[in-house]
Amino acid sequence: MTGSCSKRKNVKMSKTLTGLGAGLCVSLFLAAFGATAQPVYDPMRPSMSPLAPLATGPTAQGSQAELDPKLGNLPVGPGAEDTYYQCVGCHSTAIIRQQRLTDDRWDYLWTWMIDEQGMQEPEPEIAEQILAYLKTHFSSER
Amino acid sequence: MTDKITDGRSDKAEIADEPTRRTILKATGLTALGAYVGMNIPFEGNLMALAQGMSEEDIMSGKNGLVLLNDRPLNAETPAHLLDDDVTPYKHFFIRNNGFVPDSALDMDAEGWTLTIDGEVDTALELSIGELKSRFEEVTLRLVLECGGNGRAFFNPGASGNQWTTGAVGCADWTGVRLSDVLNAAGIKSSAVYTAHHSDDPHLSGDPDKEVISRGVPIEKALAEGGIIAWAMNGEPIPAVHGFPLRLVIPGYPGSASQKYVNRIQIRDQEHDGAKMTGYSYRVPAYPVAPGTEVPEEDMVVLTDMPVKSLITFPQSGAQAAAGEAMEVRGHAWSGSGDVASVDISIDFGATWTPAALEAPVNKFAWQRFRADVTLPQAGYYEVWARATDLNGVSQPPVVPGWNPRGYGNNMQHRIAMIAT
Numbered sequence: 001m002t003g004s005c006s007k008r009k010n011v012k013m014s015k016t017l018t019g020l021g022a023g024l025c026v027s028l029f030l031a032a033f034g035a036t037a038q039p040v041y042d043p044m045r046p047s048m049s050p051l052a053p054l055a056t057g058p059t060a061q062g063s064q065a066e067l068d069p070k071l072g073n074l075p076v077g078p079g080a081e082d083t084y085y086q087c088v089g090c091h092s093t094a095i096i097r098q099q100r101l102t103d104d105r106w107d108y109l110w111t112w113m114i115d116e117q118g119m120q121e122p123e124p125e126i127a128e129q130i131l132a133y134l135k136t137h138f139s140s141e142r
Numbered sequence: 143m144t145d146k147i148t149d150g151r152s153d154k155a156e157i158a159d160e161p162t163r164r165t166i167l168k169a170t171g172l173t174a175l176g177a178y179v180g181m182n183i184p185f186e187g188n189l190m191a192l193a194q195g196m197s198e199e200d201i202m203s204g205k206n207g208l209v210l211l212n213d214r215p216l217n218a219e220t221p222a223h224l225l226d227d228d229v230t231p232y233k234h235f236f237i238r239n240n241g242f243v244p245d246s247a248l249d250m251d252a253e254g255w256t257l258t259i260d261g262e263v264d265t266a267l268e269l270s271i272g273e274l275k276s277r278f279e280e281v282t283l284r285l286v287l288e289c290g291g292n293g294r295a296f297f298n299p300g301a302s303g304n305q306w307t308t309g310a311v312g313c314a315d316w317t318g319v320r321l322s323d324v325l326n327a328a329g330i331k332s333s334a335v336y337t338a339h340h341s342d343d344p345h346l347s348g349d350p351d352k353e354v355i356s357r358g359v360p361i362e363k364a365l366a367e368g369g370i371i372a373w374a375m376n377g378e379p380i381p382a383v384h385g386f387p388l389r390l391v392i393p394g395y396p397g398s399a400s401q402k403y404v405n406r407i408q409i410r411d412q413e414h415d416g417a418k419m420t421g422y423s424y425r426v427p428a429y430p431v432a433p434g435t436e437v438p439e440e441d442m443v444v445l446t447d448m449p450v451k452s453l454i455t456f457p458q459s460g461a462q463a464a465a466g467e468a469m470e471v472r473g474h475a476w477s478g479s480g481d482v483a484s485v486d487i488s489i490d491f492g493a494t495w496t497p498a499a500l501e502a503p504v505n506k507f508a509w510q511r512f513r514a515d516v517t518l519p520q521a522g523y524y525e526v527w528a529r530a531t532d533l534n535g536v537s538q539p540p541v542v543p544g545w546n547p548r549g550y551g552n553n554m555q556h557r558i559a560m561i562a563t
Contacts, residue, residue: 041523043459043558044558094212117346118352140298
C-alpha cells in the first residue's frame with residue numbers, strides 16, 4: 001500500500017484520476033483481506049442500510065437486485081437507462097441509491113428538481129417511466 | 143500581507159489544462175470516485191488536497207477513513223472512532239457540499255477576493271481579506287459544525303438527502319473575525335431581520351445564474367457570541383472543500399448556515415428566501431407529525447438550534463475488554479444552545495445510568511470531552527450508550543425523535559458494542 005501511495009505523489013496532475021483509482025484499489029484490497037476478526041454486531045446500523053443498494057438493497061427485488069455498473073450501479077429494470085441519463089446531468093447515482101422514500105416524496109422531489117434545480121423536464125411518458133422506476137427501487141412503501 | 147496562498151509549487155504549466163478537465167468531468171458526470179461510494183476512503187499519506195490545481199477527486203486523497211456518501215456533489219462522513227481528537231483534523235473532517243468546489247478554491251487563489259456587507263445597513267462595505275484582517279480583531283474559536291441532517295439514515299420512512307448516520311459533525315479551530323464586529327461596522331438598521339449569505343460555488347446544473355445554497359440566520363443570532371468570518375481552519379488557510387478563502391461559521395445552527403466561499407452578507411428586512419431556505423430544505427413541521435406524513439409547505443418552519451448530542455469516540459464499536467476490569471470510554475458532547483450540563487453512560491441498555499466526567503468547553507460552542515470508566519461484569523456482548531443533557535435539563539432520547547420529511551435533528555443516543563472477554 002505504501003508503495004502505491006508514494007508512487008502517486010509523482011503522478012502528474014493529468015494522470016491523477018487513474019492514479020487515485022489505482023491507489024484506492026490497492027488499499028481497499030488490503031483492507032478487505034487484512035481484516036481477520038469476525039464483524040461484531042453494530043448497534044448503530046440503520047435498520048435499512050443507507051448505502052444498501054451497493055450490497056443489499058431496499059428494492060422491490062430485495063437484496064438480490066442486479067446492479068448495472070454501466071448505469072452507475074442502478075438496479076437493472078425498466079426505466080434504469082432513462083433514469084441514469086436524466087439524473088447524471090446534475091448529480092451522480094450515489095444520491096439516488098441512498099433513498100427510500102414515499103411515493104408522495106418522489107413526486108415532490110421531481111417537481112422541486114424541475115422548478116428549483118434547473119432539471120430539464122423530459123417527455124411525459126419518459127417522466128412517468130423514471131418516476132415509476134424510482135418509486136419501485138428506492139421506496140419506503142414497497 | 144498577501145491574500146494569494148501558495149504552497150511553494152511553481153509548476154503552473156502542469157495545471158494549465160485543469161479548468162478544461164474539470165469542465166469535462168462536470169459535464170459528463172464521470173468521476174473516478176464514483177466506484178467508491180459507500181466505502182471508507184483510505185488515507186494516501188499525502189496532502190494533495192492542499193496542493194494547487196487539484197480536482198475534486200484529489201480532495202478525498204487528503205481525507206482518511208471517511209465514508210463517501212456521494213461523489214458528485216462530494217459528501218462524506220466520519221466514523222465515530224475517527225472523531226476522538228479534541229480538535230478534528232482536516233483529514234477527519236466531514237464533507238457536506240451542495241454544489242461544486244469553485245476553481246478559485248481548488249487553486250487556493252484568493253486574489254481579489256472581497257466580502258460585501260449590504261442591505262439593511264447604514265454603510266455598505268466591500269472588504270478585501272487584507273482589510274478584514276487589519277480592521278477587525280482576530281479571534282480563534284473552537285466550534286462544532288454539524289449538518290442538520292446528521293442522523294437522517296435512522297428515520298423510517300426514509301427522508302430524502304444524504305443518509306448520514308452519526309458522522310456529519312466535527313469541531314475545528316476556526317480563525318477569523320467576529321461576524322458581529324463586521325456587521326456592526328456596517329451599522330445594522332432597526333429594519334434588519336435576517337442575514338442572507340452568498341457565495342460563488344457552481345451549481346450542479348451548470349446554470350451560472352443559479353445559487354447552490356444561500357441561507358441566513360435571524361439578525362439576533364448573527365450578532366450573538368460565536369459567529370465568525372473565518373479564513374483559517376486549524377491554523378491553516380481553509381482547505382478548498384471547506385470553503386477557501388472565506389467562510390462563515392455560525393455555531394449551534396445547522397452547518398448550512400455557515401456559508402462556504404462567502405463573498406456577500408446581505409442584511410434583509412424579512413426572513414431570507416434564498417436557495418434551500420424555503421420549501422422543505424432545513425425546515426421541520428411546525429407541529430408533531432406521524433412518520434410519513436405529507437406536511438404542507440406553509441406548515442414547515444426553519445430549523446434553528448441543533449439539539450443536544452453526544453458521540454462515543456473511544457473505543458471503536460466492537461472493541462474487546464477484559465471482564466471485571468475498568469476501561470475508559472470517552473467522547474464528546476455538544477448542544478446547539480451552547481453548553482452541555484452532564485453526560486451519563488449506560489452499559490445495560492439504558493436501565494441504569496452512571497455520570498461521566500465532563501470537561502468544560504474551551505469556549506462556547508466547542509464540544510466537551512466526557513470520560514467514564516466502565517467495568518463489564520462478565521464475558522459477553524454489551525452496549526455502551528451515552529446520553530447528554532443540556533443546561534435546560536433536556537436530554538437525548540433513546541429512540542429517533544420526531545419524524546420530519548427531510549430527516550433533520552436526530553439526536554438519539556449513540557451506542558457502541560463492546561465485547562467482554
